[in-house]
Amino acid sequence: xxxxxxxxxxxxxxxxxxxxxxxxxxxxxxxxxxxxxxxxxxxxxxxxxxxxxxxxxxxxxxxxxxxxxxxxxxxxxxxxxxxxxxxxxxxxxxxxxxxxxxxxxxxxxxxxxxxxxxxxxxxxxxxxxxxxxxxxxxxxxxxxxxxxxxxxxxxxxxxxxxxxxxxxxxxxxxxxxxxxxxxxxxxxxxxxxxxxxxxxxxxxxxxxxxxxxxxxxxxxxxxxxxxxxxxxxxxxxxxxxxxxxxxxxxxxxxxxxxxxxxxxxxxxxxxxxxxxxxxxxxxxxxxxxxxxxxxxxxxxxxxxxxxxxxxxxxxxxxxxxxxxxxxxxxxxxxxxxxxxxxxxxxxxxxxxxxxxxxxxxxxxxxxxxxxxxxxxxxxxxxxxxxxxxxxxxxxxxxxxxxxxxxxxxxxxxxxxxxxxxxxxxxxxxxxxxxxxxxxxxxxxxxxxxxxxxxxxxxxxxxxxxxxxxxxxxxxxxxxxxxxxxxxxxxxxxxxxxxxxxxxxxxxxxxxxxxxxxxxxxxxxxxxxxxxxxxxxxx
Amino acid sequence: xxxxxxxxxxxxxxxxxxxxxxxxxxxxxxxxxxxxxxxxxxxxxxxxxxxxxxxxxxxx
Numbered sequence: 001x002x003x004x005x006x007x008x009x010x011x012x013x014x015x016x017x018x019x020x021x022x023x024x025x026x027x028x029x030x031x032x033x034x035x036x037x038x039x040x041x042x043x044x045x046x047x048x049x050x051x052x053x054x055x056x057x058x059x060x061x062x063x064x065x066x067x068x069x070x071x072x073x074x075x076x077x078x079x080x081x082x083x084x085x086x087x088x089x090x091x092x093x094x095x096x097x098x099x100x101x102x103x104x105x106x107x108x109x110x111x112x113x114x115x116x117x118x119x120x121x122x123x124x125x126x127x128x129x130x131x132x133x134x135x136x137x138x139x140x141x142x143x144x145x146x147x148x149x150x151x152x153x154x155x156x157x158x159x160x161x162x163x164x165x166x167x168x169x170x171x172x173x174x175x176x177x178x179x180x181x182x183x184x185x186x187x188x189x190x191x192x193x194x195x196x197x198x199x200x201x202x203x204x205x206x207x208x209x210x211x212x213x214x215x216x217x218x219x220x221x222x223x224x225x226x227x228x229x230x231x232x233x234x235x236x237x238x239x240x241x242x243x244x245x246x247x248x249x250x251x252x253x254x255x256x257x258x259x260x261x262x263x264x265x266x267x268x269x270x271x272x273x274x275x276x277x278x279x280x281x282x283x284x285x286x287x288x289x290x291x292x293x294x295x296x297x298x299x300x301x302x303x304x305x306x307x308x309x310x311x312x313x314x315x316x317x318x319x320x321x322x323x324x325x326x327x328x329x330x331x332x333x334x335x336x337x338x339x340x341x342x343x344x345x346x347x348x349x350x351x352x353x354x355x356x357x358x359x360x361x362x363x364x365x366x367x368x369x370x371x372x373x374x375x376x377x378x379x380x381x382x383x384x385x386x387x388x389x390x391x392x393x394x395x396x397x398x399x400x401x402x403x404x405x406x407x408x409x410x411x412x413x414x415x416x417x418x419x420x421x422x423x424x425x426x427x428x429x430x431x432x433x434x435x436x437x438x439x440x441x442x443x444x445x446x447x448x449x450x451x452x453x454x455x456x457x458x459x460x461x462x463x464x465x466x467x468x469x470x471x472x473x474x475x476x477x478x479x480x481x482x483x484x485x486x487x488x489x490x491x492x493x494x495x496x497x498x499x500x501x502x503x504x505x506x507x508x509x510x511x512x513x514x515x516x517x518x519x520x521x522x523x524x525x526x527x528x529x530x531x532x533x534x535x536x537x538x
Numbered sequence: 539x540x541x542x543x544x545x546x547x548x549x550x551x552x553x554x555x556x557x558x559x560x561x562x563x564x565x566x567x568x569x570x571x572x573x574x575x576x577x578x579x580x581x582x583x584x585x586x587x588x589x590x591x592x593x594x595x596x597x598x
Contacts, residue, residue, distance in 0.1 A: 395568035405576060 019153035035182035042316030043188030053345025070131035072330035098125030112407030193318035210383030235278035355532030367418035466499035
């Protein structure tokens with residue numbers, strides 16, 4: 001919502017483009033390999049991932065422009081690797097604000113300063129703040145430059161019917177109604193997903209009581225890019241406030257509503273201003289401010305039981321709703337998009353069997369359940385659900401004022417990329433290893449020569465240490481790249497590797513398998529198993 | 539701990555529970571438990587004591 005007199009797209013810092021619906025209509029009914037419903041960050045990431053595999057897609061978006069406000073603002077390190085793979089990284093690095101530190105205050109006094117894992121050797125910072133409109137704009141710019149992506153704006157999907165080897169989508173736009181067949185559909189149409197409703201599917205899980213208002217203000221405020229969490233501050237006795245810096249002098253104020261506060265009252269402009277001004281006073285901000293935009297959300301943990309329904313895959317918020325504190329809504333959505341994107345790309349290119357797609361739900365739903373476990377702890381601290389939790393939370397905060405060890409209880413759970421340990425396409429670990437990234441984990445991005453290992457990965461990478469083992473057979477497989485590294489390098493040490501050690505690294509940087517010592521035939525058999533293909537077609 | 543020392547703890551606790559007032563009593567006791575648990579340094583023992591102290595409460 002925006003202040004009186006300003007329309008939903010009348011931003012203080014962002015100029016929304018306006019996109020017309022399709023004007024050339026001759027091809028609209030043509031069959032496409034992949035239809036993506038929703039041109040938000042998740043849908044566009046899926047389209048770009050497919051394009052990077054050479055696969056064409058049509059993106060259907062009911063709105064004529066980007067999201068009407070900045071919802072998700074925190075982009076995690078692993079998402080920057082996704083953007084890098086898509087060739088979309090540069091504008092993000094130029095515009096966003098990287099950060100490493102968080103500070104927690106109780107009754108105005110700092111009780112904890114935490115650092116997320118970071119060092120000079122890391123290619124990216126642990127977290128970056130950037131308004132969602134820019135996230136969408138930068139992804140759109142990359143998508144618009146791709147001949148493999150067609151975005152149809154103002155195009156609402158009104159029906160999704162099963163068809164042999166695909167789905168038939170009914171679409172309504174200002175120029176008329178039409179239908180077309182897609183071999184596969186990716187539903188990236190958000191928390192209120194019309195596709196999910198049309199398929200009669202429901203999210204399962206818990207609705208928490210805690211509700212928060214997020215408000216963006218523009219102000220000249222001298223404070224570094226450090227996340228501040230205020231517990232029981234003067235401005236909201238008993239409540240919790242979060243403060244984030246964003247580019248363009250925009251600040252995110254996030255405050256908890258009291259039990260019994262109605263969302264309708266709380267989102268009245270005068271009420272938002274009153275609350276924001278109280279927070280700014282607590283922060284010691286004396287200059288003026290402009291109210292940019294606000295919204296209200298709940299801390300729910302909801303997910304689909306299965307992220308796949310026939311030829312339709314649900315990605316992002318259509319598949320799962322997570323509390324905001326873990327900053328996993330957007331980031332997990334991007335990981336969903338990359339996960340199904342490369343798998344579908346490989347299947348459509350004939351490089352992998354359809355069985356590979358069965359790994360999408362266990363891997364990505366597993367990541368959601370992991371978020372739920374962490375977020376439930378954060379949520380219980382931010383919004384104690386009962387008297388007992390409230391008493392212990394207050395006791396911990398009070399103790400932390402004089403004893404720093406208690407401040408650790410207020411530490412938001414560090415979100416690290418989920419390990420696909422139980423995935424059907426993650427092979428068992430070789431017990432000969434004593435360190436390094438295990439199968440299912442994200443590959444460590446060690447410094448390599450003047451850059452990082454991640455810059456040398458492409459497709460399915462066979463990472464081989466030393467020069468003894470002959471991998472000529474593997475090098476002939478389409479999409480598979482062999483990367484040879486010295487057995488005495490920093491990378492070798494980070495991977496617990498010796499002469500002859502091999503890692504298989506997937507296009508999404510997760511380790512699929514590894515062997516300390518192995519023969520090439522075993523590696524080839526493992527690749528077949530991971531890609532779910534029979535021997536003849538490899 | 540000598541009987542005299544535990545008696546001093548007993549008396550100080552009684553006085554402090556009265557002094558902090560009804561509203562902060564529970565938070566005070568919970569805070570003290572966290573501090574004592576930290577001093578004790580043995581999580582398993584603390585969990586045993588939590589279960590142990592739950593027994594034989596009046597009316598419970």
